[in-house]
Amino acid sequence: xxxxxSERFADGSVYAFARTDAxxxxxxxxxANNAAEAxxxxxxxxxxxxxxxxxxxxxxxxASAAGKLTVTVPALGSVVLQGAAPLAAPATKPxxxxxxxxxxxxxxxxxxxxxxxxxxxxxxxxxxxxxxHWQVLGSADHAPYKVxxxxxxxxxxxxxxxxVVV
Numbered sequence: 173x174x175x176x177x178s179e180r181f182a183d184g185s186v187y188a189f190a191r192t193d194a195x196x197x198x199x200x201x202x203x204a205n206n207a208a209e210a211x212x213x214x215x216x217x218x219x220x221x222x223x224x225x226x227x228x229x230x231x232x233x234x235a236s237a238a239g240k241l242t243v244t245v246p247a248l249g250s251v252v253l254q255g256a257a258p259l260a261a262p263a264t265k266p267x268x269x270x271x272x273x274x275x276x277x278x279x280x281x282x283x284x285x286x287x288x289x290x291x292x293x294x295x296x297x298x299x300x301x302x303x304x305h306w307q308v309l310g311s312a313d314h315a316p317y318k319v320x321x322x323x324x325x326x327x328x329x330x331x332x333x334x335x336v337v338v
Contacts, residue, residue: 283299
């Protein structure tokens with residue numbers, strides 16, 4: 173329903189993604205296969221992580237020390253796995269570098285942020301026109317972290333931007 177989604181595998185008939193609940197740090201892996209035969213694939217996963225099969229089987233799976241999880245996806249089917257334990261907390265706090273539009277830019281402009289460290293990062297972008305109130309432009313929950321804004325302020329109007337990692 174909510175959380176950070178990231179693509180884990182896309183090749184031929186199999187597509188897989190992870191969805192992680194940011195509050196509980198529980199990871200769910202979903203893989204779908206549209207071929208007429210089962211496919212076995214390797215998905216990136218935290219080293220040694222265990223997963224329960226919620227749909228498409230009943231196995232308990234474990235990722236290798238190299239961070240690979242071997243999953244067999246049934247023909248014309250899918251599997252849903254749930255991490256048996258919350259993901260580990262990140263080793264470092266996130267650091268953010270904001271890339272704002274060039275001064276004087278008009279029309280639809282892009283704001284982006286580079287984030288290092290952290291883990292399940294979500295970047296929230298905001299803008300202030302002149303001396304008005306700050307307005308949230310949007311958020312991005314995975315790289316590339318970016319949003320767009322339509323700038324229609326008169327020439328010479330001060331525009332300020334900020335972004336935070338939450």
